[in-house]
Amino acid sequence: MKIIKSINKLNKQVDFKANIGFVPTMGALHKGHLSLIDSSKKKCSKTIVSIFINPIQFNKKKDYKNYPRSLTRDLKILKNKKIDYVFLPTIDQIYKEKSNTKININNKDKILCAKYRKGHFEGVLAVINQFLKIIKARYIFLGNKDYQQIYLIRKFIKNKFNTKVITCKTIRDTNNLAYSSRNFLLQKNDLLIASKIIYKIKKFYNSIKKNFKNINKLNSVKKDIIKNKIKIEYLEIRNKNNLSKKYNKKNFKIFIAFYINTIRLIDNF
Ligand code: AMP
DSSP, X not given: OEEEOSHHHHHHHOOTTSOEEEEEXXXXXXXHHHHHHHHHHHHOSEEEEEEOOOGGGXXXXXXXXHSOOOHHHHXXXXXXXXXXXXXXXXXXXXXXXXXXXXXXXXXXXXXXXXXXXXXXXXXXXXXXXHHHHHOOOSEEEEEGGGHHHHHHHHHHHTTTOSOEEEEEOOOBOTTSOBOOGGGGGXXXXXXXXXXXXXXXXXXXXXXXXXXXXXXXXXXXXXXXXXTTTOEEEEEXXXXXXXXOSOOOTTTEEEEEEXXXXXXXXXXXX
């Protein structure tokens, strides 16, 4: 495994004519990340994993500061996975020019996380833009847990890069809680509370699948969660193809963002 810290070295060491798979991460690796890596290793001849905590996608300084960091552990995991390249760029390298930090999204797309985390996806798209200029990958592997992120990245890179998005399913623990780097910031009991909320959402999803009329129970599900003093940022049902509120029993998707203490978790079913 080659650990590469500069764009120059990356260009020297990687043969971009090969079938390259790219897995962008912010580190604090977990089984969700590992499943993306497995997909890339299966489909591509070489896999590049980046670890870069992108400062401009954090709408709160404190959140950026507290984001879990475990580089030594991460590198060990990646070495065991036998991946080809780890890319660890500095902030200065990624954002050499200030203009590189500005990518706008449509007002129409300012929903769900984009509504509540102002500037978040602008920052995500900016870093993806920079990465795909540097890493000429055939495929980029992204997780379904961040569904809106995939939706916006797919739209953004469609006519701009030759890289194809591969969507990977959400990996969950035995309690149904999606793996997330932010879970490292939670105590055991908090994780249990989070998984109980996810269980309620999953149950709600299954009940709608059985009988679409149950979709009207959204508010009572919300109330049931809030009564346990959990702050829900949003709990919405949308069309999974275009994220509009016009959905039917075939294309509906449930989206949730909630807080356990100060830690924000998102999921979708
Ligand atoms: P992050 O390090 O949080 O920026 O995530 C890097 C990639 O891993 C993104 O494409 C995420 O959607 C994906 N990811 C995060 N959690 C999971 C999970 N539980 N299952 C599958 N993919 C995930």
